[in-house]
Amino acid sequence: MLLNVSYNNPEVTRKIYTEVGKPFTLRERIKMKGIGSSKLFITATSIEIHNLLILDSYVNTCNIEMRPNGIIVGFRSLLESYALIIPYYKLRIYKGQAEEYSIYRDQYFIKIRAKANDKATHKFIKKIMDFKAENLPLGPEDL
Numbered sequence: 001m002l003l004n005v006s007y008n009n010p011e012v013t014r015k016i017y018t019e020v021g022k023p024f025t026l027r028e029r030i031k032m033k034g035i036g037s038s039k040l041f042i043t044a045t046s047i048e049i050h051n052l053l054i055l056d057s058y059v060n061t062c063n064i065e066m067r068p069n070g071i072i073v074g075f076r077s078l079l080e081s082y083a084l085i086i087p088y089y090k091l092r093i094y095k096g097q098a099e100e101y102s103i104y105r106d107q108y109f110i111k112i113r114a115k116a117n118d119k120a121t122h123k124f125i126k127k128i129m130d131f132k133a134e135n136l137p138l139g140p141e142d143l
Contacts, residue, residue: 002083004080005082005083036064036065042062072085072086091103100114
């Protein structure tokens with residue numbers, strides 16, 4: 001789900017909480033050694049996101065925030081902030097041959113640059129995948 005999160009809108013906040021849960025507490029963030037990525041450079045996107053990013057001439061960057069039930073990929077276009085809300089059960093991450101990661105949710109995707117010497121990005125993507133594996137139910141009996 002792609003949302004404009006520029007303004008304090010209770011309906012948008014409710015949608016985010018429903019999809020990926022409330023933010024981690026400060027204690028949980030410290031225990032996890034951080035829940036946010038560094039600045040990530042976007043190399044390609046789906047058409048809906050691309051149409052937003054081409055509105056300005058700045059370098060296209062994003063960041064990722066972990067939540068209990070998913071991730072939020074945030075980016076800016078013009079003076080607006082947008083978020084791609086991805087619950088873990090819809091999250092697909094692929095490592096491409098061209099030093100990049102592809103993050104998918106349904107018809108939306110964002111590809112981010114991850115050079116071989118960019119250890120912080122690789123470590124953060126691994127943290128997301130490990131957290132997803134630990135917290136995603138295996139079947140209906142686990143719910």
